[in-house]
Amino acid sequence: MTEALRLPVVDLSSPDRVSAAVSIRQACMEYGFFYLVNAGVEKELFERVFEESKKFFSLPLEEKMRVARKQHRGYTPLYAENLDPASSSKGDSKESFYIGPLEETTTPFNLNQWPSEEVLPSWRQTMESFHRKALSAGQRLLSLIALALNVDEDFFQKVGALDKPLTFLRLLRYPGELGSLDEEIYGASAHSDYGMVTLLATDGVPGLQVCQEKDRQPRVWKNVLHLDGAFIVNIGDMMERWTNCLFRKKEKGAAILLLSNICLLFVGELGSLDEEIYGASAHSDYGMVTLLATDGVPGLQVCQEKDRQPRVWKNVLHLDGAFIVNIGDMMERWTNCLFRSTLHRVMPAGKERYSAAFFLDPNQDCVVECLESCCSESSPARFPPIRSGDYLKERLRLTYAS
Numbered sequence: 001m002t003e004a005l006r007l008p009v010v011d012l013s014s015p016d017r018v019s020a021a022v023s024i025r026q027a028c029m030e031y032g033f034f035y036l037v038n039a040g041v042e043k044e045l046f047e048r049v050f051e052e053s054k055k056f057f058s059l060p061l062e063e064k065m066r067v068a069r070k071q072h073r074g075y076t077p078l079y080a081e082n083l084d085p086a087s088s089s090k091g092d093s094k095e096s097f098y099i100g101p102l103e104e105t106t107t108p109f110n111l112n113q114w115p116s117e118e119v120l121p122s123w124r125q126t127m128e129s130f131h132r133k134a135l136s137a138g139q140r141l142l143s144l145i146a147l148a149l150n151v152d153e154d155f156f157q158k159v160g161a162l163d164k165p166l167t168f169l170r171l172l173r174y175p176g177e178l179g180s181l182d183e184e185i186y187g188a189s190a191h192s193d194y195g196m197v198t199l200l201a202t203d204g205v206p207g208l209q210v211c212q213e214k215d216r217q218p219r220v221w222k223n224v225l226h227l228d229g230a231f232i233v234n235i236g237d238m239m240e241r242w243t244n245c246l247f248r249k250k251e252k253g254a255a256i257l258l259l260s261n262i263c264l265l266f267v268g269e270l271g272s273l274d275e276e277i278y279g280a281s282a283h284s285d286y287g288m289v290t291l292l293a294t295d296g297v298p299g300l301q302v303c304q305e306k307d308r309q310p311r312v313w314k315n316v317l318h319l320d321g322a323f324i325v326n327i328g329d330m331m332e333r334w335t336n337c338l339f340r341s342t343l344h345r346v347m348p349a350g351k352e353r354y355s356a357a358f359f360l361d362p363n364q365d366c367v368v369e370c371l372e373s374c375c376s377e378s379s380p381a382r383f384p385p386i387r388s389g390d391y392l393k394e395r396l397r398l399t400y401a402s
């Protein structure tokens, strides 16, 4: 049985700021995680975020791919991310949607992408409202964190971290149906195409199979090999009708999906089926602090000692109306490892799960340098100063390998 972690609860609205700072210090030294209550986000807004998030992820893949991730904003499909490539060659079993800073930091225009207003009329407004409130909570929380580190309450403002900070809201959906590990995973499960004809371009990696007799059991699947410079053409359902079944559509399972005529999505390396599938594989967050809203479905686990083997994982339970806050790697550097950026992951719960993670990271030009209050003769600075933007860019490059 996995043990549940009893995390401290910090009240953001408490008039006793010193006590709040003391409990933050203890929580960040021991766990790198705590609950934050009275953060100024109404329960009703948490619920609306999950409702709207569910509406988006329920759209057909083709509609979601209209806002596919560009410049770290927009939709990333199942298996597109792998937070821990060392433990699993499959991507993580989650789909997500990223919303970057509402006030852009570098470009004159905003790079955020939004689902069509006709399809989801109140979606953007709900997410923007949540984004702003999470930022406001994060800023207030950082002044308590500064107190907890024995520096001025406005330390993070003074070093420029909160002047147009890098803020990303990541909406997440972990599908329930992949919970069981003995189910087979398909790049694309058996189907026929709906239309007239499909022209399919392949990259030489095998995977496409057809079954010529769909009504005979067990089904017999044959590989369709790639031919350099050629399209693989297949007949769709409408052509089958037209030809009164003279021309036959075939069922096929492929690792490539053809989305409209323009968009080819490579689903990713699925590896062998005996590897474990994670909702989100083991990782620490890159930035300053993360404020996480969860929907009550379990799955989040933390490992307090990342270097001890075997790793011991403990559950982090949902607390109604609270954010789960965790410290990121940049804050760990800032505090010379006094505050811990703890390894965490999401295990499949056998049930669909939604969460919304708000990453509050310093302005890209802010230099992150070990705090004097966290260094001593016996514990000298462990990291050289680094520009926040350079650090984040490298971490993102490693995660997305792009």
Ligand SMILES: O=C(O)CCC(=O)C(=O)O
Pocket (backbone or CB within 6 Å): 170, 172, 280, 285, 292, 294, 300, 344, 345, 346, 354, 355, 356, 357
């Ligand atoms: O979904 C969760 O509970 C955690 C997500 C997470 O750790 C992340 O997105 O960095």
Ligand SMILES: [Fe+2]
Pocket (backbone or CB within 6 Å): 283, 284, 285, 344
């Ligand atoms: Fe995380």
